[in-house]
Amino acid sequence: MATESQKKATVSSTVEDYLKVVLKIEDMKQRASTSRVARHLDVADATVTDMLRKLKKAGLLEYKPYYGAALTPKGRRMAVRILRRHRLLEMFLHQVLGYGWEQVHQEAERLEHAVSDLFISRIDALLDFPAQDPHGETIPDARGFRQVEDDLCLAEAEPGSYSVRKVTNSDPEFLAYLDKVGLRPATRFCLQERTPFQGPLKLLPQSGREPVYLGLEASGSIFVLPLKDRPRAPESDPRAPASRMAGDHAGRSGDEKAG
């Protein structure tokens, strides 16, 4: 066993979705507990317990009973791969097939498991290697590197000028609404005021239309980029303005114990 050739290790689409959910939870700096994973996947807790044990046995994550799971480098690699596929597919559906940004997620959720690597590399090239998906989320590159930006959540933003960076919510209704009021990624707006006692936010989208009132709940899934006050070039999307490489490509060994 000298050159330990990396074997295919094909997993089911179910497993891919579990890994992706654990990654998502970890990205939110939360503990990947049984119930949290179950909620994200809409399955029973007992189902998750079973699956986490299986995934642990497969070396895709650490799992401590009554505590939760954490991806291993191998598991993270797989999860990031699916994330990349998902987001590239969303971009493809949006740009090439003319899907609305509220339609892309559902379709990508299935296709991410079905397309080949060739398909992915072809659409990547066709789209000219996009850095973001239609919701403003960063697309991991082919090697699994992820741009990580310090997100400013609109729910915590002070009054001022912003541009929409990303929207982390895939509810079609909600996205269609944002679209209608003019809050798409890369659009600008003014946060005029935060009404007291957890009240709604008053926004003025760039398009100068009516002011928009947004509940705290909703604003929690909108992430923004503060603008250096004086408004400049209109409409160009904000590629990589404040970001660095993440160290989670998980190269050779695995030193991410529970600790």
Place this chain on the structure above:
Amino acid sequence: MATESQKKATVSSTVEDYLKVVLKIEDMKQRASTSRVARHLDVADATVTDMLRKLKKAGLLEYKPYYGAALTPKGRRMAVRILRRHRLLEMFLHQVLGYGWEQVHQEAERLEHAVSDLFISRIDALLDFPAQDPHGETIPDARGFRQVEDDLCLAEAEPGSYSVRKVTNSDPEFLAYLDKVGLRPATRFCLQERTPFQGPLKLLPQSGREPVYLGLEASGSIFVLPLKDRPRAPESDPRAPASRMAGDHAGRSGDEKAG
């Protein structure tokens, strides 16, 4: 139960593949026997017996033990739908993503189950409603109608001038070979002679290169269109030159008993 609204009747990708295989066998005017279906799907005979019973119960096919299966109108409708998806996807992969004609089948075999109706209608429009797939097979239209042409199999053709109409073989090696010697759909060639005692066929592709010798086995998957001898416009593909509508859209009732 007045207006009996047609319900979704979602089936698994496994079921879709079974239906497609039965359709294919019926199209070849053969009896869809247990073992034949099993061979096409590469599963054990016993597995097919089980499944055919299930599909019968679901109203998708007739099944007589020790005899075989025959699609019901409902089953045929579903099978044709998948066939359409498969072929449209192949065309899309070929035309938009630059896949070779020997690469498209495998990918389409998975995607046909995963894409939405919206995806299909978008690529249909993007491709300008193609009538054939990259192998020259007819693509059923959105209503499930199929162009049926009287096929002339190269294995039974007399010496003369022909153009390649379709190739009913998805072995990548074989297709790559045909490509190399210049035998793609819509290309022309001369069948110079049939060597006796089931010997190979001697062909002269239009490109005027070397003569090609083709075994009977191989020529059995190539279907051709006889040319009215005098060569005309070069290269244009032969859309619907001798065809009529098939009556297998299976409209209202089902009168296709075993008989």
Place this chain on the structure above:
DNA sequence: GAACTTTATTAGACTGGTCTAAAAATGAAG
């Protein structure tokens, strides 16, 4: 039509993914 071959069905088992209901561990509060 008896014997043999081929084809098909039955029987029984397994895997992956899921569920519900019951039991156990954990954590919060008194």
Place this chain on the structure above:
DNA sequence: CTTCATTTTTAGACCAGTCTAATAAAGTTC
């Protein structure tokens, strides 16, 4: 530290899809 509520695991079941081995029906040959 005991009690109660919450979270998690265990136990037992189910369904879809598959397999192998054994049996039975159909077809073929003399």
